[in-house]
Amino acid sequence: MKSILVLFHCASNTGYAIATLEKVFFEMARALVGGDEARIHFGYPSMARGPSPAMPDDFRQYLVLDTRSKDPDHRRQVHDYLRRHEIDTIFGFDQPVSMPMYRHLRRAGIERFVSYWGAPMSSVFGPIKRSLKRLEVALRRHGPDHYIFESYGMAETAIRGRGIPRRKVSVVHLGVDTEVFRPDPADADYPFRELGICRSRKIFFFSGHMEPRKGVRTIMRAARILAERRRQADWHMLLLGNAPGEERRLLAELGGNKKAREHVTFGGYRHDLARIHRGCYAGIIASTGWDSLTMSSIEMQSSGLPLLLSNLPGLNEAIEDGVSGLLFPPGDALALANTIERLLDDPALRERLAQGARQRVESRFTKEIQHHRLVELMRRLT
Known part of the structure; x- marks a missing residue:
């Protein structure tokens, strides 16, 4: 891994639940790059609200990246940023199977794309619709390579509903600060x-x-x-x-x-x-x-x-x-x-x-x- 982009589907500075995950993801990224914070980047569709207070005060590597965008100028700006900073890994939050920008992220050098989900991905479908969903997923070549869910129940919605292959699904449960939340x-x-x-x-x-x-x-x-x-x-x-x-x-x-x-x-x-x-x-x-x-x-x-x-x-x-x-x-x-x-x-x-x-x-x-x-x-x- 050269550099990592932590990519959110929502605007920056959204609130408590997202702020908690921002801290978790920053510390994860920091461990993955050996403590070199210059190799960590955070992306949001909008930075209009400013940086999240959950992030370090001196952190500056922010990228405005809207995966829904079809605007050529936006695509070019994102492409140039990813290339300039040698970003080859994306850790996305609630990133779905397919979005218009994904193809261009891959062209810009993204080799590994992992999507972390904080919600169920789909309803659970019967065998026929599930087979069609699996085919759709197989044909979407530019999306996430792997999906992480916070519970096994959520993971099953991806497998039995959205058609994600089981081999591409993992579960990591949430964690809490037991020193803050403790009996007293x-x-x-x-x-x-x-x-x-x-x-x-x-x-x-x-x-x-x-x-x-x-x-x-x-x-x-x-x-x-x-x-x-x-x-x-x-x-x-x-x-x-x-x-x-x-x-x-x-x-x-x-x-x-x-x-x-x-x-x-x-x-x-x-x-x-x-x-x-x-x-x-x-x-x-x-x-x-x-x-x-x-x-x-x-x-x-x-x-x-x-x-x-x-x-x-x-x-x-x-x-x-x-x-x-x-x-x-x-x-x-x-x-x-x-x-x-x-x-x-x-x-x-x-x-x-x-x-x-x-x-x-x-x-x-x-x-x-x-x-x-x-x-x-x-x-x-x-």
Whole structure:
């Protein structure tokens, strides 16, 4: 490898999830080039927002590269940049099988092209459509040589849906900083104090986007069920990630139940998740549409939270059912409510799952393990 280009499909300075990966990919690239940062380049379709704060302050090797572009001037500029810097390897994020620019990247000297995916690549198809997809992939000669996914469930969508040959697919799980996301009894009171939650309640925590596939409505319906049938006022739902006013349509799922409303807090965007985790009783991810192994699922477990998790392919790889968390059927609010009550009524189970959650992350999902596996895989591929 002479030089490497880390290529994103989205504009620079996009936000938290991408920033986390930018750090991971930069450290991977740095290891691959023996620490020579002059041989590392980052590319985005747009740099209008400026460099990401996740990148080193003195890093300057940025390339505006839009793989969708058919503009001759843009192609020429990209070609000249790749040649001038002797870039022969691309590590792309969410780069698909085919894009207009790929042919020109190869002509500019790209010998190895690896695409890392943070989402499922396709739906799963039957044998006939799958065969057609495989043929299409085989005919696209300029695209990625290999695909890396964050979960086995995601990898299967590529193989059984998009038609990617199994030999061209690998899995590297996400990793978390276990020193940042860790249990700490000193912060046990933190979310109660910061968000005004009654200290006698046990907090069930969700953090993420509020789009329908994330299953926030399922959490609201479970809250309504608990309010209607549970005598003890010993639970509370804390949900973070909502934009101002976004929670109104979700609170409608409570059906006007005042008791349920008193047990639900939407806290918006926050940057103190690690401290909030430490005062929570368990985490919830109730996704109903496509999802995969999420960073939040790893962060919560690293903080010592048992995870109540929709049993979706890819996402369910985050836990070992009954050891570090509990699975429930996607979209089943009654099953979620039952699972919540099971934890409320069995503190010993909660403690056992909490210990299992932390141990699972330490053995499988640390940032050090992720870095090692990425670097070793890329060395084999390049």
